[in-house]
Amino acid sequence: MTVPHPILVGPARGPVAMFSLIAAESAIFTIFVVAYIFYIGKSQTGPQPKDVLEAPIFYTLCLLSSSLTIHLAVKGLRKGRSRDFGIWWCATIVLGATFLFGTLSEWNRLIYRDGLTISTNLFGTTYYSLVGLHGFHVIVGLILLTAVMAFALSGNIRQQHAERLDVLSLYWHFVDTVWVVVFTVVYVIGR
Amino acid sequence: MSTESIAWRAPQAAARPLVDKLHEWVTTVDHKRLGILYITYALFFLIIGGIEATVLRIQLIRPHNHFVPPQVFNRMFTMHGTTMIFFVAMPVLFGFANYLVPLMIGARDMAFPRLNAFSFWMTAFGGLLLYFSLLGANGLYGAGNAPDVGWFAYAPLTSLAFSPGHSTDYWTLSLLVSGFGSIGTAINIIATILCMRCPGMTLEKMPLLAWLNLVMAGLVILAVSPLTAAQIMLLIDRYLGGHFFDTQAGGSAVMWMHFFWVFGHPEVYVLVIPAFAFASEIIPVFSRKAIFGYPVMVAATICIGFIGMSVWAHHMFTVGMSSSANTFFVLSTMAIAVPTGIKIFNWLATMWGGQIDFKTPMLFCVAFLFQFLIAGLTGIMLGSAPFDWQLGNSYFVVAHFHYVIVGGILFTLFGAFYYWFPKMSGRMYNEKLGRLHFWLFIIGFHLTFDFMHIPGILGMPRRIYTYEPGRGWDVWNLIVTIGVVFQAAGVLVFIGNLLWSYFRGELAGSDPWDAWTLEWSTSSPPPAYNFGSIPTVRSRRPLWDLKHPDDPDWKYE
Amino acid sequence: MSNRPKGIVMRALKSMLAVLWFPAASAFAEPEHPFLSPTNIFAPASTPAYSIFDLSLFVLEVTAAIFLVVFSLLAYVVVKFRKKAVSDGREPAQVYGSTQLELAWTVIPILIVVTLFLAAARVIASIQNAARPSNAIEVTVIGHQFWWEYRYPSLKVVTANELHVPVSDPAHPTPTFLTLLSADTDHSFWVPRLAGKTDLIPNHPNSMWIDPHETGLYLGQCAQYCGTQHAKMLLRVYVDSRDDFDRWIQEQRQPAHLSDVASQGRHIFEITACINCHAVAGTVANGRFGPDLTHLMSRQTIASGVAKNTIGNLIAWIYKPDVFKPGCEMPSMGLSVQQSAAVAAYLVTLR
Numbered sequence A: 001m002t003v004p005h006p007i008l009v010g011p012a013r014g015p016v017a018m019f020s021l022i023a024a025e026s027a028i029f030t031i032f033v034v035a036y037i038f039y040i041g042k043s044q045t046g047p048q049p050k051d052v053l054e055a056p057i058f059y060t061l062c063l064l065s066s067s068l069t070i071h072l073a074v075k076g077l078r079k080g081r082s083r084d085f086g087i088w089w090c091a092t093i094v095l096g097a098t099f100l101f102g103t104l105s106e107w108n109r110l111i112y113r114d115g116l117t118i119s120t121n122l123f124g125t126t127y128y129s130l131v132g133l134h135g136f137h138v139i140v141g142l143i144l145l146t147a148v149m150a151f152a153l154s155g156n157i158r159q160q161h162a163e164r165l166d167v168l169s170l171y172w173h174f175v176d177t178v179w180v181v182v183f184t185v186v187y188v189i190g191r
Numbered sequence B: 001m002s003t004e005s006i007a008w009r010a011p012q013a014a015a016r017p018l019v020d021k022l023h024e025w026v027t028t029v030d031h032k033r034l035g036i037l038y039i040t041y042a043l044f045f046l047i048i049g050g051i052e053a054t055v056l057r058i059q060l061i062r063p064h065n066h067f068v069p070p071q072v073f074n075r076m077f078t079m080h081g082t083t084m085i086f087f088v089a090m091p092v093l094f095g096f097a098n099y100l101v102p103l104m105i106g107a108r109d110m111a112f113p114r115l116n117a118f119s120f121w122m123t124a125f126g127g128l129l130l131y132f133s134l135l136g137a138n139g140l141y142g143a144g145n146a147p148d149v150g151w152f153a154y155a156p157l158t159s160l161a162f163s164p165g166h167s168t169d170y171w172t173l174s175l176l177v178s179g180f181g182s183i184g185t186a187i188n189i190i191a192t193i194l195c196m197r198c199p200g201m202t203l204e205k206m207p208l209l210a211w212l213n214l215v216m217a218g219l220v221i222l223a224v225s226p227l228t229a230a231q232i233m234l235l236i237d238r239y240l241g242g243h244f245f246d247t248q249a250g251g252s253a254v255m256w257m258h259f260f261w262v263f264g265h266p267e268v269y270v271l272v273i274p275a276f277a278f279a280s281e282i283i284p285v286f287s288r289k290a291i292f293g294y295p296v297m298v299a300a301t302i303c304i305g306f307i308g309m310s311v312w313a314h315h316m317f318t319v320g321m322s323s324s325a326n327t328f329f330v331l332s333t334m335a336i337a338v339p340t341g342i343k344i345f346n347w348l349a350t351m352w353g354g355q356i357d358f359k360t361p362m363l364f365c366v367a368f369l370f371q372f373l374i375a376g377l378t379g380i381m382l383g384s385a386p387f388d389w390q391l392g393n394s395y396f397v398v399a400h401f402h403y404v405i406v407g408g409i410l411f412t413l414f415g416a417f418y419y420w421f422p423k424m425s426g427r428m429y430n431e432k433l434g435r436l437h438f439w440l441f442i443i444g445f446h447l448t449f450d451f452m453h454i455p456g457i458l459g460m461p462r463r464i465y466t467y468e469p470g471r472g473w474d475v476w477n478l479i480v481t482i483g484v485v486f487q488a489a490g491v492l493v494f495i496g497n498l499l500w501s502y503f504r505g506e507l508a509g510s511d512p513w514d515a516w517t518l519e520w521s522t523s524s525p526p527p528a529y530n531f532g533s534i535p536t537v538r539s540r541r542p543l544w545d546l547k548h549p550d551d552p553d554w555k556y557e
Numbered sequence C: 001m002s003n004r005p006k007g008i009v010m011r012a013l014k015s016m017l018a019v020l021w022f023p024a025a026s027a028f029a030e031p032e033h034p035f036l037s038p039t040n041i042f043a044p045a046s047t048p049a050y051s052i053f054d055l056s057l058f059v060l061e062v063t064a065a066i067f068l069v070v071f072s073l074l075a076y077v078v079v080k081f082r083k084k085a086v087s088d089g090r091e092p093a094q095v096y097g098s099t100q101l102e103l104a105w106t107v108i109p110i111l112i113v114v115t116l117f118l119a120a121a122r123v124i125a126s127i128q129n130a131a132r133p134s135n136a137i138e139v140t141v142i143g144h145q146f147w148w149e150y151r152y153p154s155l156k157v158v159t160a161n162e163l164h165v166p167v168s169d170p171a172h173p174t175p176t177f178l179t180l181l182s183a184d185t186d187h188s189f190w191v192p193r194l195a196g197k198t199d200l201i202p203n204h205p206n207s208m209w210i211d212p213h214e215t216g217l218y219l220g221q222c223a224q225y226c227g228t229q230h231a232k233m234l235l236r237v238y239v240d241s242r243d244d245f246d247r248w249i250q251e252q253r254q255p256a257h258l259s260d261v262a263s264q265g266r267h268i269f270e271i272t273a274c275i276n277c278h279a280v281a282g283t284v285a286n287g288r289f290g291p292d293l294t295h296l297m298s299r300q301t302i303a304s305g306v307a308k309n310t311i312g313n314l315i316a317w318i319y320k321p322d323v324f325k326p327g328c329e330m331p332s333m334g335l336s337v338q339q340s341a342a343v344a345a346y347l348v349t350l351r
Helices: A014-040 A059-078 A082-112 A122-153 A159-189 B018-027 B031-059 B070-104 B115-135 B169-194 B208-240 B255-289 B294-308 B312-321 B323-335 B338-352 B361-382 B385-391 B394-424 B432-459 B473-502 B542-547 C004-018 C021-030 C045-078 C097-129 C243-251 C263-269 C310-319 C337-347
Strands: C137-144 C146-152 C157-160 C162-166 C178-181 C188-189 C198-200 C205-210 C214-222 C234-240
Touching: A014 A122, A014 A159, A014 B169, A014 B208, A014 B255, A059 A082, A059 A159, A082 A122, A082 A159, A122 A159, A122 B208, A122 C205, A159 B255, B031 B070, B031 B473, B070 B115, B070 B169, B070 B208, B070 B255, B169 B208, B208 B255, B208 B294, B255 B294, B255 B312, B255 B338, B255 B394, B255 C162, B294 B338, B312 B323, B312 B385, B312 C045, B312 C198, B323 B338, B323 B361, B323 B385, B338 B361, B338 C045, B338 C097, B361 B385, B361 B394, B361 C045, B385 C045, B385 C097, B394 B432, B394 B473, B432 B473, C004 C146, C045 C097, C045 C205, C045 C243, C097 C310, C137 C162, C137 C188, C137 C198, C157 C162, C157 C243, C162 C310, C178 C188, C178 C198, C234 C243, C263 C337, C310 C337
Parallel strands: C137 C178, C162 C234
Antiparallel strands: C137 C146, C146 C157, C178 C205, C188 C198, C214 C234
């Protein structure tokens, strides 16, 4: 038997849980980042990062600007402007998908042109793991964003859902922030 | 205080077919039922892990014994360690947290009941996955069944070269899967405690149990996640040909040690802080006094949480770290003795001047104080890096951490079982059997784990399936094994007591201990919705206020 | 070791005294007669072990004092504040805390902790940062599943399982510095009477040093789980007088003493896979996965200290290694008992 439980004191449970999840995810990413940094320059065979990596500036800008669009989308919904919400939410999905496409085309190039796979050397192992872990989070985020889009199209997203979408946008901001760290580690420090 | 006891009658069991009842349990999202599922599951694995320990001890009863072959012995200690940590200690503590936290903070359920069910089933699946290795791990090229890499699975022993077949994969996957469950539960506990408290229950008026579980959940989030990351890396190494821990390709074995112990040491506090929580609830009630120094107890716990994150490498004093790193980890390790010491003194001060009633829960808690003291002192010895160069990885370490986990955690857990059994089942346990359990178990415990220190001092390393005669280890190992018999007998009495009391025990009533926290204000067992109306509290001991309107706590806090 | 009941009781009593941290613990520090066990950590015979022993006595004294204080408090509380048989039904006085008391049991432990930390830090520095004198013996220890390889790079000696080092006069120390490597999984070098343990980790070279003060045989074993036969990876360190050590080095540097006595066994040895793993200097056998057998008979044990080095044990070991070490890396080559005996007959000529 489930009885609705009133929230009587303290903060809303959604953001609290999301911040806890973000803490856990940060710990996971920290371990991968530490491994990446520790293994920089320890590969015994090529290819080395400086030979094959190019900083994906455009795709990075796409992902970072998607943080802004999701913020505008939720803001629009909170004010009851569902048209604004729809446009910005779509933009977020498009930007996220563009970023994902960027990662995939980079991998395609690395694998087929440069012959770097996850088992080639330590660089391959750490690179694909770290970028792949981030990419996995982007995919999860895109699935959630698309699901919300589907709800919106069927007219099921209304003003009172803004708080819940805030929780989702927290996750998306986290995915973006992690990319800043990954970008710095892989394309700036690691090269 | 507006609480009313609600007469709640268990639905007639015989009236419904078994399938319906089972279906109800499998699909439940009720925190109390999930708590009981966690606890039952853990008890089941406690028996399995205990049997494994017994096999180990029979093999070591004398030098050059041939009870089991070395491969089996190695599997047994791997399974024993993994089972006891991940599928006994964590689930049972999560179970109690699940059951007690909402009741003690005046909530009707956890913040996310469905996430709660999901977490439990992930944990359960993890345990089954580990034991499925016995059947499923004989890959095409037969290389053993259960994992045999030790519970901390040092690289590169876990690489495909040294562990072919699938046994190590099952080990990795089971910890990965149950790790997701643990993180889910931790998020749930945090959200519940921060967001679901009843009116009036500010953070400084929460029962200590809630506070300690909050810290525990925070530690789970920060500690289990690194383990998850490390397990993903290990899977990448084993399945995708990665080189994280592949020393032939420049990978680092020491890296795994760091990642494992970044999880592994905070894990000790994940387990021991809930044990502290039980002691902090039971000792005041049976001493008839308020907990001494509540704010300091909270601060000390938070301190332990923070310092506990920075001591992991004291498990690695022998791996050849620099002298400055060794020195740092000596300091951080020793520092943790201070907040832990504060706790022991505060419990003693709680008992001081009280009227101590030595019912079974209190007996276990007093034994806990004694044993935890010794465990802390042997911990100081091991924390002193040069001393650890001798004692590390010897039977002294094994004795030390069993003193913590059995002497500390399991003893308070038994106390918690007896203390909250009336609440969970609605019936009193049998006090005589409880005492018998206590005395059998404490005798067995001290026979086993006191004498286990000695072969360590005499140079016996851990994880050896047999040993040479003439090393002076024989007598001690014999005594250690004899202790197992008493412990096993104690556990049997315990389980017998639970079963007998569940069916035949006296009715307990809602508040058999004349206790002070909210869970005793509702009926035993509590109704599905816990409280008829959500209570309002003014102090840390709402039921004390109710029972002593002339001298309530909120006047002093 | 006596097996008489009285002996056992005496041993139990003595060790209980020792373990209860009697100040008399130093009484059994005599290196000649290790008390209770040849691997007793409280019977040091080399500087690192002595430093640790001194520190451990200090730690034991401090922890014993803490134990006595807290235990007395606990015992007092448990006895004094039991519930009275006759009670007036009133709750005892409620005390919520005391800043002074809590401050006291915060500050005093901090002082104790700082003291213990300083003591440990001093010993860490004295052992880990010890200078390496020019006359030090250098040995590279390589851990294998499940045996020990010893290489003396400057002396050009390779041997297995039985380490020989010179005795070190405290007035003129000739310490031995060990470089610790691993060929496969993690191991740990632990001879309790000589020094604390240090792990052998692949791709992570470690080092440690010993300077035994007395000649004799010192035992130990692998202390880091390394696989199936971790338990039978025993350590034997022979501390020789300087003359004996130099003589031993001279002998080890010779190529194998080959004779025609056991040519049949040598033939079998060289046409089976034995030579893929074992080396006998001066012959075609140059494998490196297993112990070097050039001077096999200079060693007292086989299979990493598991069995005495007798011809009977050699035959059994060659015929079926699982008899001594089930799951070890040396395979049974499928030789008959006669062939095994012939190979053993060859091996015993390798002095």
